[in-house]
Amino acid sequence: MKWKIFSRKRRKEHWRLIFKPDGDVADVMALPGAVVEGHIAGRYLLASSVTPGTVIIQGVGQKGILAGVDVAVDHKAASEHDVDVAYQPRGGRASLRPAETINFEEMMLKASEEFVSVSTTPKDLACILYTSGTTGRPKGVKLTIKNFLCEQQSAEQALDVTPKDKIIGVLPFFHVFGLSNVLHLGLVHGASIVLVPQYSPGILLKIIMESRPTLMIAIPTMFVHMLTLLKRKKVRLPDSIRLSVSGAAPLPKEMIDAFEQCSGCRVLEGYGLTETVAACCLNPPDGVCKAGSIGVPLPGFEMRIVDTDGKELPLGEVGEIAVRGEGVTAGYYKLPQDTEEAFRDGWFFTGDIGYQDQDGYFFVTDRKKEIIIKGGLNISPREVEDVLLRHPVVKEAAVIGKRKGEREEIVAFVTTRGAVSAKELISHCKQSLSNFKVPDAICFMETLPMSVTGKVLKKELTDDYRDERRIEQKETGLGSVD
Amino acid sequence: MSAESNKKRLGLVQSIERWAASLPDSVALRFEGEAITYKELNLRANQVANGLQGLGVEKGDRVAIMLPNIPEFVYVLVGTLKLGAVTVPFNTLYKGGEILHILKDSGARVLIALTNFAPMINETRPELPALKHVILTGERNLLFAHPESTAFIQLVLPGDFIKDVDGAYEKMGHILLKIMRELGVKEAWYKHRGSIRVRGEKIATFVISEVEGIALINAVVFLGPLDTRDFLRVVWVPPEIRDKVVEPLTSVQQETGKRPLWDQVKETVVAAMEKGFQVEIKEGSMVRDELFGYEKLRSLAYKPR
Numbered sequence: 202m203k204w205k206i207f208s209r210k211r212r213k214e215h216w217r218l219i220f221k222p223d224g225d226v227a228d229v230m231a232l233p234g235a236v237v238e239g240h241i242a243g244r245y246l247l248a249s250s251v252t253p254g255t256v257i258i259q260g261v262g263q264k265g266i267l268a269g270v271d272v273a274v275d276h277k278a279a280s281e282h283d284v285d286v287a288y289q290p291r292g293g294r295a296s297l298r299p300a301e302t303i304n305f306e307e308m309m310l311k312a313s314e315e316f317v318s319v320s321t322t323p324k325d326l327a328c329i330l331y332t333s334g335t336t337g338r339p340k341g342v343k344l345t346i347k348n349f350l351c352e353q354q355s356a357e358q359a360l361d362v363t364p365k366d367k368i369i370g371v372l373p374f375f376h377v378f379g380l381s382n383v384l385h386l387g388l389v390h391g392a393s394i395v396l397v398p399q400y401s402p403g404i405l406l407k408i409i410m411e412s413r414p415t416l417m418i419a420i421p422t423m424f425v426h427m428l429t430l431l432k433r434k435k436v437r438l439p440d441s442i443r444l445s446v447s448g449a450a451p452l453p454k455e456m457i458d459a460f461e462q463c464s465g466c467r468v469l470e471g472y473g474l475t476e477t478v479a480a481c482c483l484n485p486p487d488g489v490c491k492a493g494s495i496g497v498p499l500p501g502f503e504m505r506i507v508d509t510d511g512k513e514l515p516l517g518e519v520g521e522i523a524v525r526g527e528g529v530t531a532g533y534y535k536l537p538q539d540t541e542e543a544f545r546d547g548w549f550f551t552g553d554i555g556y557q558d559q560d561g562y563f564f565v566t567d568r569k570k571e572i573i574i575k576g577g578l579n580i581s582p583r584e585v586e587d588v589l590l591r592h593p594v595v596k597e598a599a600v601i602g603k604r605k606g607e608r609e610e611i612v613a614f615v616t617t618r619g620a621v622s623a624k625e626l627i628s629h630c631k632q633s634l635s636n637f638k639v640p641d642a643i644c645f646m647e648t649l650p651m652s653v654t655g656k657v658l659k660k661e662l663t664d665d666y667r668d669e670r671r672i673e674q675k676e677t678g679l680g681s682v683d
Numbered sequence: 684m685s686a687e688s689n690k691k692r693l694g695l696v697q698s699i700e701r702w703a704a705s706l707p708d709s710v711a712l713r714f715e716g717e718a719i720t721y722k723e724l725n726l727r728a729n730q731v732a733n734g735l736q737g738l739g740v741e742k743g744d745r746v747a748i749m750l751p752n753i754p755e756f757v758y759v760l761v762g763t764l765k766l767g768a769v770t771v772p773f774n775t776l777y778k779g780g781e782i783l784h785i786l787k788d789s790g791a792r793v794l795i796a797l798t799n800f801a802p803m804i805n806e807t808r809p810e811l812p813a814l815k816h817v818i819l820t821g822e823r824n825l826l827f828a829h830p831e832s833t834a835f836i837q838l839v840l841p842g843d844f845i846k847d848v849d850g851a852y853e854k855m856g857h858i859l860l861k862i863m864r865e866l867g868v869k870e871a872w873y874k875h876r877g878s879i880r881v882r883g884e885k886i887a888t889f890v891i892s893e894v895e896g897i898a899l900i901n902a903v904v905f906l907g908p909l910d911t912r913d914f915l916r917v918v919w920v921p922p923e924i925r926d927k928v929v930e931p932l933t934s935v936q937q938e939t940g941k942r943p944l945w946d947q948v949k950e951t952v953v954a955a956m957e958k959g960f961q962v963e964i965k966e967g968s969m970v971r972d973e974l975f976g977y978e979k980l981r982s983l984a985y986k987p988r
Contacts, residue, residue, distance in 0.1 A: 213961060213962055213963050214962045214963070215962065215963050215964075215965060216956075216960070216962045216963070216964045216965075217964070217965065217966075217967035218949075218953060218964050218965060218966045218967060219966075219967065219968070219969065220949055220966060222834075222945040222948075222949075223830075226826075226828045227980075227981050227984035227985060228981075229826065229828055229835050230980060230984060231977050231980035231981045231984060232837070232969075232977065233837040233839055233899055233901070234976065234977075234980045235969060235973045235974070235975075235976035235977035235980060236839040236969070236973055237839055237894060237897050237899060238972070238973065238976035238980075239969070239970065239972045239973035239976060240839065240841065240897050241895055241897065242972045242976075243972065252967070253840070253841060254838065254839070254840050254841075254844070254960070254962060255838070255839045255840075256836070256837070256838055256952070256953070256956055256964055257835070257836070257837040257838075257839070258834065258835070258836055258948065258949055258952055258953075259834075259835045259837075260828075260830065260833065260834050260835070260945065261828040261829065261830055261833065262830055263830060264827075264828070264829050264830065264913060264914075265827075265828045265829075266825065266826065266827060266828070266914055266917060266918065267824070267825070267826040267828065267984075268824070268825055268826075268918070269798070269799065269821070269822035269823045269824040269825065270822045271753075271821050271822045271823045272822075272823050272824075272825055272918055273918065273919070274917055274918055275916070275917055275918070275919055278916045278917045278919075279917045282913040282916055282917060283913075284913055284914060284917045286917070287984040287985060288983070288984050288985075288986070288988070289822065289824055289984070290980065290983040290984070291822055298819070298892060298893060298894065299798075299801040299802075299805065299819065299890050299891065299892050299893075300845075300848045300851075300891045300892060300893050300898075301805075301808075301817070301848050302801060302817045302818070302819050303738075303816055303817065303818045303819070304818075304819060304820075305755060305795065305818050305819060305820035305821075306820065308730075308734040308737075308818060309727070309730045309731070309734060311734070311737075312729075312730040312731070312733040312734040312737065313729070313730070313733050314726040314729050314730055315729060315733075316728075316729035316730075316732045316733050316765060318696055318697075318700070318732075318765040318766075318767075319742050319765065319766055319767035320767070321694075321742075321767050325743075325767065326743070326769045327694075327695075327764060327769065327770065328769065328770045328771070328772070329745065329769060329770075329771045329789050330771075330772065331771075331773055331785050331788075331789075338784050339781070339784065339785060341771075341785075341788055341789060346694050349694065349695065350692045350693075350694055354692055364702075364706060364709055367713075370712075370752050371752070373751065373752060373774070373775070374750075374752050374756050374757075374760070374772060375748065375749070375750070375772040375773050375774050375775065376774070379752070380772060384757065384760070385695055388695060388698060388699055388702075388711060388724075388757075388761075389693065389694075389695055389698040390698075391698070391702045391706060391709060391721070393709070393710040393711055393712065393713060393718075394711070394712055394713070395712075395713045395714075396712055396713065396714040396752045396753060396754065397752060398714075398751040398752045398753045399751065399919075401919035403919070404919070412713060534788065534789065535788065653774060653776065
């Protein structure tokens with residue numbers, strides 16, 4: 202450790218203390234910022250009044266937020282909740298660069314605008330995207346240049362994207378849906394993308410109204426939020442929108458109808474996975490849209506329903522959905538075992554359960570890993586959830602199986618719009634479900650844990666869920682590195 | 684092929700390069716009232732490619748991206764692909780163990796993230812020998828201050844105090860750890876370059892920054908429980924992810940049963956600093972130059988927008 206103080210001086214140096222326990226949130230930035238400025242100015246003015254070290258101890262007298270200038274703050278909510286809002290000035294001495302990091306803007310300033318792209322082949326990796334499965338740690342999905350090429354061609358054939366299109370970029374680009382079906386799709390085909398860096402229903406609606414997009418690609422939660430807002434504000438979406446696509450989670454039929462009526466634009470439901478570079482199945486824009494269906498495979502993808510041995514099942518029968526095509530991943534990064542398990546004869550086994558109807562449309566009914574087995578009988582959590590959702594007070598429902606000794610119990614987690622007893626919900630379930638499918642327990646929740654794409658994170662509801670955000674102390678002792 | 688369509692199979696990089704040549708003024712990205720053309724997007728991506736190459740990134744290397752939907756995400760993605768490197772975008776809501784797992788597993792050489800993630804990333808660095816560079820962008824820092832909960836401890840020191848950043852983290856971490864123990868939190872522990880925690884929960888945290896040869900150490904200590912609900916209404920966060928935005932926290936009050944008074948905090952901090960840095964600390968006030976700077980910064984902070 203090289204602290205100057207140890208090596209050079211014998212007499213103790215004097216530092217200054219600035220103590221302000223009841224300042225405001227701007228002081229948290231302005232006090233040290235001013236001392237830093239004083240040091241810098243002092244160097245030029247050769248002022249001797251600046252002390253070598255300053256220690257500031259401060260607190261605030263009122264709740265406050267100190268925000269970077271790029272943070273969107275709801276000032277109305279701030280005054281309603283008595284939150285003082287101060288901003289950190291852009292750049293400048295009050296927003297310093299953390300030690301041992303590089304400033305992006307500085308890197309850009311120094312870099313030339315000319316670059317000859319390195320040559321690549323279609324089978325080179327373009328991206329590793331991590332998916333959090335229902336169990337274990339996120340797996341890296343290997344996506345090649347060819348995977349993306351194939352997906353962009355497939356999606357383009359279905360959605361006919363041209364440079365005249367303007368796509369709403371609200372889905373996060375770090376997720377396969379936004380990365381592939383918005384960023385890649387738009388830029389490969391010369392369209393423009395309207396970036397929405399921070400989602401809120403109000404922000405999204407405002408941006409849609411102002412920018413008049415032609416395509417809206419979003420997740421069910423966003424459609425539901427938009428619908429509520431449109432109804433409340435008694436407005437319609439701009440007529441510039443020619444099409445909307447919903448994916449990542451099911452959007453109930455009633456919602457699609459209500460949204461189409463309210464917005465005046467069609468909503469196509471689709472299906473995709475990180476392993477298929479997003480959409481591989483979609484209701485056709487010019488054909489029949491079937492309620493509750495994920496549509497038909499996109500050009501370049503083949504899909505089929507298989508039994509546990511991987512044999513294709515006849516139409517109408519329920520089994521696992523398998524996908525094949527150039528858009529399908531080459532496998533998981535550094536996980537040959539998982540890759541081998543997920544593929545059979547070139548078909549990728551999705552882990553989703555569903556069936557195909559007489560017209561070739563696919564329907565998803567469940568996640569394979571979520572199927573509850575109770576007394577040897579298979580129970581579909583989705584079926585139980587659907588029944589619970591039909592109760593007027595139930596807002597959201599997630600049903601999981603919990604191990605209890607030798608058997609599995611059905612536990613339903615619900616959020617509600619008003620008061621309702623567990624007993625009432627159970628008798629409601631009994632009216633439409635066979636006895637063995639009725640939940641053994643109902644847990645009332647304030648919110649359900651959800652992913653960015655609006656999927657309920659069921660693994661977080663299980664008893665053995667470990668919060669990955671936590672950092673636990675290693676056993677090797679205090680302050681140790683590893 | 685007409686300039687109006689891209690029916691031929693062209694990848695993202697070639698497509699953008701082609702649109703930049705054939706329709707240079709056509710808008711690629713719209714962001715907060717600004718229009719970024721295909722030509723400009725291509726130039727920015729070239730700069731990223733050159734910048735990353737300058738940092739030693741080569742074909743096949745992994746470049747991790749932890750950014751929301753801002754233009755920089757697109758510049759970095761395209762620039763990385765131009766180098767033939769592999770992009771590893773990941774969720775900006777990820778914390779601690781999740782980030783560590785992805786960066787370790789992918790063996791990322793460079794990470795590009797928002798400035799506000801710096802402390803979290805810093806904490807993972809000692810365990811990520813492959814991660815050579817962290818590039819930060821954007822002004823999305825967010826700090827919550829609450830009368831009942833937060834105490835800020837800041838140190839401004841001439842830069843030559845800190846020649847060795849690693850050593851400085853170690854020292855400051857142990858001073859904060861000592862402060863927490865003095866305040867009665869016996870179970871507190873410190874992970875190198877990380878936060879002060881009790882079990883898996885954060886009780887104090889700090890980051891060391893530099894500007895023009897000056898070092899600034901910014902620390903926050905949680906004296907009482909921090910109720911973040913009001914804050915998360917102000918910077919709108921969907922209810923279902925609210926508990927993911929903030930790391931699990933605890934406080935002196937939660938650990939010891941009582942919130943320390945300010946005088947006790949002051950005495951404890953000063954004593955720990957005096958001992959740790961071998962200096963004498965006396966209460967003082969700001970001088971003239973500093974007061975000018977202080978007023979200027981405050982007026983910027985509260986400028987109506």
